[in-house]
Amino acid sequence: MIGDPDAQFIGRRRALIEKIREQGILDLELLQLFDEVPRHRFLPEGVWNRAYEDAPVPIGYRQTASQPSLQARYLEVLAPTRDDTVLEIGTGSGYLTALLSRRADRVYSVERVRELSVRARAALDELEIRNVACMVGDGTIGWRKYAPFDVIVVSAAAPKVPQAYIDQLADGGRMLIPVGTRDSQRLMLIRKEGFAVTEEPLDDVTFVPLLGKFAFTEDDG
Ligand code: SAH
Helix, strand or coil, rough: CCCCCCHHHHHHHHHHHHHHHHHHHHHHHHHHHHCCHHHHHCHHHHHHCCCCCCCCCCEECCCEEHHHHHHHHHHHHCCCCCEEEEEEEEECCCCCHHHHCCCCCEEEECCCCHHHHHHHHHHHHHCCCEEEEEEEECCHHHCCHCCCCCEEEECCCCCCCCCCHHHHEEEEEEEEEEEEEECEEEEEEEEEEEEEEEEEEEEEEEEEECCCCCECCCCCC
């Protein structure tokens, strides 16, 4: 479309995909997904010039949109399919929500900062993404109403895995959650098979803290 304000970002988006590929993500369908969702639309206009850097970007309220190559890693490990119901904790900008929505059946996304949830919802609506439900609240208790979930994606760091997530994970389900201190964490892959729950440590990561009843306290957060 002539005069399309989004057109200027197409080249930069391709360059970002190249950077994600350089980080070892080789699945073409997954890389294609990053071409399908315009990241800038999920960020405040003041940081649109940074939307296609492979870096976390501030989104206000002391929060950041996560680094795209790390989100690619999440999607690679979790490999959501069109039959999967996904629980996302920490909607933030809504960018990962949008990526997930294109590979899952439904996405249920919880965010504690109302303004961020509202903004994410608006961006999702503008892109006519209809298979996402957003809720404002403390995501450390999960979202029991729609459990069990085939995939649980936690985008904030917890001191330990909240029990609600294990309870709300489906048989055959998988979850990624950064576990550690406020300053540094290990990404943990949790799998549930029948009554067995396994934990596998993956990459070292740094996320903003998960603040709530079953994670870090909100006082100084
Ligand atoms: N994937 C998002 C990440 C945002 S950062 C993105 O790329 O934009 C993590 C988000 O988790 C922040 O928006 C923060 O407000 C939210 N958060 C922290 N504690 C939470 C809790 N207990 N429940 C729900 N959301 C929480």
